[in-house]
């Protein structure tokens with residue numbers, strides 16, 4: 001049976017570590033780190049995510065400022081709020097929960113957030129820094145959590161072959177850049193990669209990161225016995241069960257290490273949001 005990379009336990013550890021760091025900083029600074037969380041409408045899934053982010057902040061000693069706006073809020077109103085938060089000295093990070101309603105252009109909103117407060121790491125400035133391999137980039141929380149898990153489990157990265165399935169701006173691409181920054185040899189596969197070629201490409205990977213959004217897509221033919229698999233997928237079955245993009249039952253017994261779903265990448269994402277907020281705070285108070 002594979003080594004199970006326990007994201008839940010690791011996230012608790014990382015969050016406790018951040019909590020200690022914040023306590024030490026609070027003892028010498030005039031204010032706590034602050035995160036503004038904006039949500040439009042009351043979509044149940046978004047509400048669960050937003051509430052768990054706010055709870056995690058509170059536990060770590062980070063002040064949170066919640067803005068739950070009506071779903072028919074105009075783009076102009078949202079841009080005005082973001083401009084206020086950009087200049088609010090109590091706010092180190094601004095998170096606008098996606099997806100946004102149709103009347104709002106998501107790209108415009110991402111661009112409006114001050115790159116220094118872009119704790120989601122979606123602003124083109126931070127994406128650019130990451131693509132240049134710069135450490136100072138604020139990096140999207142999910143891929144950052146994946147790298148943190150690999151490092152915490154001391155999985156060798158330098159010179160290793162990594163295959164990323166999926167090229168979304170929030171997971172696949174930043175994941176590939178992070179692996180490249182760690183000196184992996186990276187292959188990105190996507191919806192135009194010939195389906196017949198995918199198993200062979202994946203079998204060659206030392207590290208396989210799967211972010212495709214298709215339940216149980218990865219089966220034993222995509223794997224090799226020395227492989228480390230990071231399953232980013234979150235899919236809800238008809239019965240309401242959450243499952244990953246990897247068919248855990250058939251794959252876990254035959255690979256070296258794997259993240260479970262739930263309890264793998266998901267909990268690390270929130271821990272990285274706290275980490276990015278504290279990074280941004282440190283830069284601001286050091287200014």
Ligand code: NAD
Nearest residue numbers: 142166167168171190191211212213232233234265266269
């Ligand atoms: P997305 O739909 O934006 O991207 C899916 C990607 O898969 C696309 O780039 C597409 O090109 C690629 N793809 C589709 N078919 C393919 C094929 N046959 N071969 C190779 N690639 C193919 O999804 P996303 O936002 O990147 O999310 C991916 C998954 O990760 C989803 O299940 C999502 O719910 C989950 N997710 C989890 C977290 C977390 O915190 N754990 C965060 C974000 C997303």
